[in-house]
Structures are given as C-alpha cells and as structure tokens.
Amino acid sequence: MIQLILFSLIGALLVFALFFAMRRGPRTEGSSTALVGARQALNSLQAGLLPPELVERIFAPEDYEFVASQAPKDVRDLFCAERKKVAIMWVDQVRQQIRSLMRFHLGSARFHAGLSLQTEIGLAVDFTGLLIACRALQVLLYLRGAYSAPRMVGATAATATRVCRISEESLAFLNAASIGGLGDRSAGAARLL
Amino acid sequence: MASSIIWWAGILLTCSILVRGVSAKLLARYPFFYAYNLSVLVAWVPPLFLYVANSPAYNTWYWIAQLLTLIVGYGILLEIFKHVLSPYPGAERFARLAGIVVFGAIFCFALVYPLVKSHGGASATMVEFERDLRTVQAIFILGLLVVIAYYGIEIGKNMKGMIAGYGLYIVTSLVTLAVRSYAGASLVWIIQPLSYDVSLVIWMIALWSYHPNPILESSVRLEAEYEALVAKTRGAMGGMRSQLGRVARP
Numbered sequence: 001m002i003q004l005i006l007f008s009l010i011g012a013l014l015v016f017a018l019f020f021a022m023r024r025g026p027r028t029e030g031s032s033t034a035l036v037g038a039r040q041a042l043n044s045l046q047a048g049l050l051p052p053e054l055v056e057r058i059f060a061p062e063d064y065e066f067v068a069s070q071a072p073k074d075v076r077d078l079f080c081a082e083r084k085k086v087a088i089m090w091v092d093q094v095r096q097q098i099r100s101l102m103r104f105h106l107g108s109a110r111f112h113a114g115l116s117l118q119t120e121i122g123l124a125v126d127f128t129g130l131l132i133a134c135r136a137l138q139v140l141l142y143l144r145g146a147y148s149a150p151r152m153v154g155a156t157a158a159t160a161t162r163v164c165r166i167s168e169e170s171l172a173f174l175n176a177a178s179i180g181g182l183g184d185r186s187a188g189a190a191r192l193l
Numbered sequence: 194m195a196s197s198i199i200w201w202a203g204i205l206l207t208c209s210i211l212v213r214g215v216s217a218k219l220l221a222r223y224p225f226f227y228a229y230n231l232s233v234l235v236a237w238v239p240p241l242f243l244y245v246a247n248s249p250a251y252n253t254w255y256w257i258a259q260l261l262t263l264i265v266g267y268g269i270l271l272e273i274f275k276h277v278l279s280p281y282p283g284a285e286r287f288a289r290l291a292g293i294v295v296f297g298a299i300f301c302f303a304l305v306y307p308l309v310k311s312h313g314g315a316s317a318t319m320v321e322f323e324r325d326l327r328t329v330q331a332i333f334i335l336g337l338l339v340v341i342a343y344y345g346i347e348i349g350k351n352m353k354g355m356i357a358g359y360g361l362y363i364v365t366s367l368v369t370l371a372v373r374s375y376a377g378a379s380l381v382w383i384i385q386p387l388s389y390d391v392s393l394v395i396w397m398i399a400l401w402s403y404h405p406n407p408i409l410e411s412s413v414r415l416e417a418e419y420e421a422l423v424a425k426t427r428g429a430m431g432g433m434r435s436q437l438g439r440v441a442r443p
Contacts, residue, residue, distance in 0.1 A: 007367055110346065112282065120287060
C-alpha cells in the first residue's frame with residue numbers, strides 16, 4: 001500500500017509539473033526588451049516612486065501625531081488603516097524587487113557553463129528565505145500597523161534606497177556597449193514608428 | 194474488441210506521425226523521437242498478430258516489446274534534454290548534475306531492492322520492473338521540468354508536445370503499473386494503451402510542422418563571469434536581508 005501511495009505521489013507531482021509547464025506564459029529574462037524595461041523601471045523608481053523623502057513622508061510619525069491631536073477617533077482609525085495599507089504595499093514593492101533580482105540572476109546564470117550546483121541551491125534557499133521574510137514583514141505590518149515600530153521610518157527609507165541601488169548593481173552586469181546598442185536600436189525603432 | 198481498436202488506432206497514429214515526420218522534414222531534427230516511434234511500430238506488430246491468433250507466445254512477445262520500447266523511450270528524454278537545454282549551458286549543467294545524483298540514488302536503490310523485496314511470479318516481477326523503469330523516467334522528466342521552470346526557459350510547440358505526450362504516458366503507465374503490482378491484473382490494463390493513443394494524438398498535433406524553441410538575442414549576453422554574478426547577487430541579498438531585519442525590529 002505504501003508503494004502504491006509513493007508511486008501515485010510521483011505521478012501526481014509529474015501531472016502538476018506538466019500542467020504548469022504547459023500553462024506557463026512567455027518570460028523574457030535575458031532579452032533586450034526585458035533588460036531595457038528593467039532599466040526604465042529602475043529609473044522611474046529612483047526618480048518618482050521611491051525617493052527616501054517620499055518614504056519618510058509616508059511613514060512619518062508626525063502625521064499620525066498631528067491627526068491624533070486634531071481629529072476624532074474615527075478619522076484617526078481611518079488614517080492608521082490607510083497608512084497600514086501603504087506600508088504593506090511598500091513591502092510588496094521590496095518583494096517585487098527581490099523577485100526581479102532573482103529572475104535577473106536566473107536569466108543570466110542559465111547561460112554560464114561554469115555554474116555551480118551547490119551555489120545555485122544555496123542561492124535558491126536564500127531567495128526563498130528573503131521572500132518569506134518579506135511576507136512575514138507584511139503580516140507584522142498587518143497585525144501591528146505602520147506606526148508600531150518607531151525605528152521603522154528610517155529603516156524603511158534606507159531600505160528603499162538600498163533596493164534601488166541593488167537593482168542598479170544588478171543591471172550594471174550588462175555590458176555597457178550592449179545597453180548602448182539596445183538604446184540605439186530602440187531609438188531607431190521609435191524613429192521608424 | 195476494445196483492445197483491438199485501441200491497438201490498431203495506435204499503429205495507425207504511429208504510422209501517421211512517421212509519414213508526417215518525413216513530409217515535414219522533422220526526422221533529422223528529432224531523430225531519437227522518430228526512432229522511438231519506429232521501434233514501437235516494429236516491436237508491436239508481431240505481438241498484435243499473436244494476440245489476434247490467441248497464441249501462447251503473446252505474453253513473452255508482449256514483455257519483450259514493452260521493455261524494448263521502454264528503453265528506446267529514454268531517447269525521447271535525451272531529445273527533450275538536447276533541444277530544450279543546449280542553448281543554456283548553465284541550466285544544462287544544473288540538470289546534468291542533478292540527473293547524475295538522481296541516477297546514482299536510483300542505481301543504489303536498484304542494487305539493494307532485490308535483496309529485500311518479496312518474490313512473486315514472473316509476470317509480477319516484470320510489472321514491477323517496468324514500473325521501476327517508468328519511475329526513473331518520471332523522476333527525470335520531473336527534474337527537467339523543475340529546471341525549465343526555475344530558469345524560465347522557453348520551450349516551443351514541438352518540445353511542449355513531446356514533453357506533454359510522453360509525460361502523460363509515463364504518469365498513466367506508472368500509476369497503472371503500481372495498481373497492477375498492488376492489486377494484480379484488473380480492468381486498469383486498458384488505461385495504459387489508451388493513454389498511449391492520447392499521447393500519439395498530442396504528438397501528431399504538436400509535431401505537425403517545425404516549431405523551434407524561442408531563441409534569445411545573443412547580443413545581450415553578459416560579459417561578467419558566473420562567480421562575479423553570484424558574488425553580486427549574494428551581496429545584494431545580504432544587504433536586503435539586513436535592511437529587512439532592521440525594519441522588522443521594533
């Protein structure tokens with residue numbers, strides 16, 4: 001009976017893997033479109049979405065103190081709920097950055113003939129750990145709110161800066177000439193259009 | 194009657210795949226796959242006539258044909274491995290090393306297993322033997338799918354069909370043989386040839402014409418070495434981890 005269960009389990013795993021392999025949509029890691037897109041996304045993050053000042057503003061305790069001192073309880077509760085949502089969304093962005101870094105690493109590593117099995121397994125474990133940590137942080141923010149940790153504001157801003165710098169480092173792997181060429185080609189395509 | 198229909202349908206479909214392979218000039222592109230289909234055709238025609246003639250030699254021929262096609266079937270796995278992973282040396286190395294580890298583990302298991310298993314009849318032994326070989330194929334194809342998904346490797350229509358068709362047949366065979374090994378001969382025997390016909394239909398559709406795997410633009414290959422890539426990735430993750438830790442601290 002144990003054997004039957006074991007073989008059925010292997011069969012079920014294979015069905016599951018086949019199903020996802022057939023359904024998987026196209027992924028373009030390593031293609032010029034994806035890399036140029038990653039560069040553009042990073043620029044927009046650094047310039048508009050995640051500058052330290054903005055993140056500091058989102059998590060500023062002064063805002064809460066002001067609302068708490070001036071507004072009734074209903075407004076205060078609404079403010080806290082909204083800020084919590086913003087904080088959770090911010091962690092979600094960090095998570096997406098980690099995922100982006102992971103995809104970029106895998107998209108690059110698959111071409112390297114000198115790839116180490118041990119290192120790749122270690123990295124897979126590390127990436128998984130980080131993604132789980134992000135999820136745990138989201139749960140923490142959900143349970144305790146955006147203002148539960150006083151040190152969160154500074155650390156949040158630092159993380160935002162750090163994430164952008166990491167992404168920049170990741171994209172710096174690209175050959176500058178290739179990027180230039182891609183830029184030229186994109187400009188050429190735009191001109192044609 | 195039902196078994197004869199399934200059998201003849203299988204032979205007809207195999208012939209159609211081979212004819213289509215010739216007309217679409219796919220034989221040279223996927224030689225192992227078409228060699229497998231040809232071997233199925235050659236190996237299964239004698240048992241079919243023995244079955245129709247109700248000959249006692251059918252059982253012997255059945256197992257010879259089954260084992261022969263099972264072994265040649267590993268060629269399909271080689272074909273998939275070659276076409277899907279050869280443009281990605283890193284992923285290919287990962288899959289090869291993982292495959293060697295799995296093969297080593299299975300080889301050790303195969304050495305120990307006969308010493309501990311209970312002895313049944315010849316037919317029961319053959320069912321178990323085929324089941325074990327199908328398990329090896331299932332583990333290999335599972336590992337290959339994990340590598341394909343993990344490294345985000347693109348696969349074309351031909352390879353998708355080859356994987357889906359053979360994967361489906363392996364799963365059905367594995368479960369059917371496991372049930373037969375556990376409960377003895379039963380009604381489930383018809384499922385294996387039936388699923389093979391379904392696989393043939395999938396192959397027929399997927400390999401109607403040549404669809405190569407998508408090729409990435411070679412101009413965007415990275416110049417950095419793998420070690421540098423790993424070091425940068427590790428550094429980036431370390432930074433993220435410490436920042437996340439600081440955020441989490443009250």
